[in-house]
Amino acid sequence: MKQSWERTPLTCDGLLGPAALHPGLSDPRYLERRRAVAALVRDHRVGDPAPPVAYTEPEHATWRTVHRSLATALHAHACRPVLEAREQAPIPTDHIPQHSEVGARLRRLTGFDFTPTGGVVPNKRFLGSMDRGYFHAVQFVRHPALPLYTPEPDVIHDVFGHGIHLASPELAELYRVIGRAAMRVDSSAALRVISHVYWFTLECGVIDEHGTPKAFGAALLSSSGELARLDRSRIHPLDLPTVLTTRYEISGYQPNLFCARSLRHLADTLSEFFDDFDDETVRSRGLRVPAP
Secondary structure (H helix, E strand, O other): OOOHHHOEEOOOOOOEEOHHHOHHHHOHHHHHHHHHHHHOOOOOOOOOOOOOOOOOHHHHHHHHHHHHHHHHHHHHHEOHHHHHHHOOOOOOOOOOOOHHHHHHHHHHHHOOEEEEOOOOOOHHHHHHHHHHOEEEEOOOOOOOOOOOOOOOOOHHHHHHHHHHHOOOHHHHHHHHHHHHHHHHOOOHHHHHHHHHHHHHHHHOOEEEEOOEEEEOOHHHHOOHHHHOOHHHOEEEEOOHHHHOOOOOOOOOOOOEEEEEOOHHHHHHHHHHHHOOOOHHHHHHHOOOOOOO
C-alpha cells in the first residue's frame, strides 16, 4: 500500500488518492480549457511578450478563494523574508493578473520577468533562463473544486510562490545562482542535480525561525493545504549531500522537507555548492539523484 505522502488530495476534506484521479488531471472540460490556454504560447520564445488570457469569472473566483486562504496561512506559516517580500509582490486581491502586469512590477524590483509556458519545460531552458532574469510561468488556473492544492504548477502557484520570491532582490539572487550553474553544464546528469537542489530549496524549502520551521519554498507558499500540514512532514537540517539522496513527490504532499538555519545560511549553502559547479563536478563527486 502506498504511504499517504505518495498520494494527492482529491477532495476538500483531505481524502488522498492517486494523482490521476485529481480533477485537475481528469476532468475533460477543465483539461480542454487548460489546453486552450497553453496553446496561446505554443512556440513562444523566451523574452517575447506574453499573450493576454481572457480569464473567466469562475477563474477569478478561484483566485479570490485562494487569496483569502493564503492571506491567513502565510501569516501563520511563512518565514519573515517571505512575508517582507509579499508586501512588494504583484498580487492583486480581486483578479488573476496578466503576466505583463506581474512582469512589469518584478522588472522594477529585481530585473526579473515572467516568460510564459504551456507546461513542463526542459531543465536546461527552465533553469538556464533564470540566469537571464526570466522565470517560466504558466497561465492556466487550478481546478475550482480543489483550490487549496494543485498537483501541478498553475498561475496561482507561480504568482504567489515565485512572484513573491522574485519581488525581493535578496531572494531573486538565489534564482540567479542556480541559473548561472545551469548555463555552465550540458549533461542531463548535471541538470538533474541542479533541478533536485532547486526542488528542495526554492520550491519546497523551509527556514528555522526561533526553533520553528517556517515555509520558504514557492510550492508551499501557494498551497494553504500543504502549509497547514508542515508539522506532519519530516523536517531535516539543510544538508545538500542528504538532499541529493532524498526522493521527492512530484504531485503530492512532501514527506521530507529541508530546513535552513536562516536565509543567509540558505544563500551561503547554494553559493558554495554552485559557484564552481560544472559537468566535471558531477563526474568527480559521483553525484546522482533518485528518480522522482
